Amino acid sequence: MTTQTDANPDAAPAAAAPIAKVSIIVSKGSLEGIYPALILANGARAEGIDVNLFFTFFGMDAVHRRRMDHVKVATVGNPGMHIPTLLGGLPGMSALATHFMSKKMEELDIPPIPEFIEMIGDTGAGMYACRASVDMFGLERDDFVPQIADIITVGDFYAMAAGGQIIFT
Amino acid sequence: MSTAIYAGVTVDVNDEGFLERPEQWTREIAVELARADGIAELTDRHWQVIEFMRQEFFAKGTGPTVRALGKSSGVSVKELYQLFPKGPAKTAAHIAGIPKPKGCI
Numbered sequence: 018m019t020t021q022t023d024a025n026p027d028a029a030p031a032a033a034a035p036i037a038k039v040s041i042i043v044s045k046g047s048l049e050g051i052y053p054a055l056i057l058a059n060g061a062r063a064e065g066i067d068v069n070l071f072f073t074f075f076g077m078d079a080v081h082r083r084r085m086d087h088v089k090v091a092t093v094g095n096p097g098m099h100i101p102t103l104l105g106g107l108p109g110m111s112a113l114a115t116h117f118m119s120k121k122m123e124e125l126d127i128p129p130i131p132e133f134i135e136m137i138g139d140t141g142a143g144m145y146a147c148r149a150s151v152d153m154f155g156l157e158r159d160d161f162v163p164q165i166a167d168i169i170t171v172g173d174f175y176a177m178a179a180g181g182q183i184i185f186t
Numbered sequence: 187m188s189t190a191i192y193a194g195v196t197v198d199v200n201d202e203g204f205l206e207r208p209e210q211w212t213r214e215i216a217v218e219l220a221r222a223d224g225i226a227e228l229t230d231r232h233w234q235v236i237e238f239m240r241q242e243f244f245a246k247g248t249g250p251t252v253r254a255l256g257k258s259s260g261v262s263v264k265e266l267y268q269l270f271p272k273g274p275a276k277t278a279a280h281i282a283g284i285p286k287p288k289g290c291i
Contacts, residue, residue: 065271
């Protein structure tokens with residue numbers, strides 16, 4: 018005979034405790050992959066929430082000295098763009114879409130990526146690059162902006178994230 | 187809408203404790219609002235931010251973002267977070283007696 022634990026779906030949820038800490042993983046290197054994470058991080062600090070940002074795989078472009086200024090919108094393989102894939106693949110399409118989106122964001126007071134990273138660093142958020150990705154791409158500490166406090170392992174990340182929420186982007 | 191008493195003055199506040207009518211604000215009220223936000227003493231640097239917030243609000247109808255504060259208030263983003271650790275735009279707006287900023291940035 019098996020016993021089933023009676024989980025009552027109608028039970029009232031426990032009173033929501035305010036979020037005190039978030040650790041945000043940035044894994045994508047497109048403009049639309051990076052901005053949500055940066056806006057979440059900046060917005061969390063603005064609410065007094067502690068923030069760690071962990072850059073992994075192509076997400077590391079956001080904090081790579083020579084690449085952070087050249088992050089582009091993905092116009093291919095991105096149905097949200099609502100343009101035919103063949104058109105999206107034409108030379109210059111990605112640059113064009115990026116140009117328009119950056120202009121719109123500046124109007125909304127959303128900074129370009131390099132300024133945003135500097136600003137988030139100034140808010141006191143911790144920023145880290147992923148050890149495995151750094152080794153895989155053959156990068157070094159000097160490839161990153163000074164806001165990157167350290168290159169850490171996944172174990173270090175979990176230790177750092179303990180007691181808070183983790184967001185993967 | 188409800189009311190609260192700060193520095194002996196009855197003011198209208200919303201459910202988050204922000205002043206509903208910025209013209210009811212005084213510096214004495216600001217001192218008490220700051221204490222409620224965990225800031226025991228308002229320094230000259232705090233006042234610089236608070237006064238800038240009010241100027242911007244009365245000129246533009248909305249309080250500045252942290253980015254705008256960092257660029258125009260004369261206080262850097264880093265220092266803003268040291269002065270108002272629980273979030274500069276939100277806390278300074280509360281102390282300055284203006285509405286909570288609405289933007290995401």
